[in-house]
Amino acid sequence: MNSRNRVVKDNLFKLFVFLLAALSILPLFLIIFQTVRNGISAINPEFFYKLPKPPGESGGGILNSLVGSFMLVILATAFSVPIGTLTGIFIAEVRNSFTELLRTLVNILQGLPSIVIGILAYLWVVKPMGGFSAISGAVALAVMMLPVIIKTTEETVRLVPFTLREASFSLGATYTKTIIKIILPASARGILSGIIVGTSRIIGETAPLLFTAFGNPFVNLNPMKPTDALPLLIFNYAMSPYEEWHKIAWGASLVLIIVVLGLNLLLKMVGKRWETKF
């Protein structure tokens, strides 16, 4: 009797765990389902090459924010990848109290709320320049991307087998040559996956752009001028009272979700090839 009781309890608990786990991914399906349902009707070829229309008129596109997001991501990557890779190699290669401290600082940087990073970019770039600009948004996004790049670089550099390094040294290569010609190429895929993770982290970020990139109803290619971005457009249109704009916002959300899903898939592909390498 007692042992049957225990088995029943065990099964009930198992059922409970399965149920809760299923429930916790339910929102994911709801979000994807509702975004697709509401957003699919907004998407047509025009959506990708036209500018938004004023409220009251249907149609219009999101070209300004697509171009803006693309520019912001490119600039942020250009800022954060060189310095991030360098710091990642540094942390992996040198072991002393400074790198130990640096590792903690990188964790802290990663934990900084995005809105605080927005304030920092405002103080560092917007204020001295005297106005909102794409470049200030890119600086904010670069600060968000930096810890991701540093951590993935560190991890992959650590994974490179020590024998590779010894082989290089035994051939008479200097330390610098070994790092640049052996370690870096061997960890290229890892660094690439870091860039993908970083991109998918910043592509949907809104808070740091609110008072840096600011938004712009027109296509802007000048990094010194305010620019729009996908998440900014979603925020502004979602909070507006106009039905047509909500529809555009759903369409833009769908595009953003597809981009994030695509980056995720890309990461899986890069990651798989990376795993089989050694």
Add this chain to the structure above:
Amino acid sequence: MKTDRIFRAVLYAGGAFVALLVLLAFLSLCHASWLSLKKFGIKFILSREWDPVNEKFGALPFIVGTFMTSIIALIISLPFSISIALLLGVYLREGFIKKVLTYATDLLAGIPSIIYGFWGLFFLVPLVRKLEMKLGVLPYGVGILTASIVLAIMIVPYTSSIAREVISMVPGDIIEAGFSLGATTREIIFGIILPYARSGIFAGILLAFGRAFGETMAVTMVIGNSNCMPKSIFCPANTMASVIANEFTEATKDIHLSSLIYIGLWLFLFTFAINLLGNLVIKKFRVEVKNE
């Protein structure tokens, strides 16, 4: 070698740059909030009045709002994230469902917060409004509860991934010893796995807390943006992050802007402390497991 020395110098320069960045972040926030810091001092976080027109600034309502939303979110999310961790770490060692669940939680972590906010605004807010009408409270729809639910959904992947990691570090031989004594899986979980992984799971909770604490967009869109002291979980309120997002571009007076940055400084300090503690706990856990 000369080039080696130069290369090392470049590496150190890169590291120093990142270290300076964090230091500079703190200093810039202090500098820019100086006006407010000088005028209100430490009382800033104890005063309930936030009145930009009369230039009175106190951040207590936002601090309370932030703690309320993140703590309620943690409480809601905990059973779910532990379940996912148990499922992935104990019940399903491999197989299709495990892959789907892992991928789904990855995606849950990857969906941008703006989309959570948008979805919350159009799906959760009406639901909560219905609930509020049933309960007979003012049916705002937006408010602390709605923000907490959105946050709870967002932090599930964080707690569950760390909980899963620490559960997988529980030594297999003590689990097998438990089974060989005839314990059921449930008894193994409550008798061996959870007590063993306790501190690691606590670290996961702390890190998820830090994440919920600073979340901006999803909260801003569903919390109702009211600067009053929250009286119940159904009240519209503001968190530290959401008030900055709302008022920063509209702040015309220097003292207003400075006060908002002062809130940012406190947000920095709070999340700094939470993350530092979380990282320390998990580091200690890893070391303990290694030494056994």
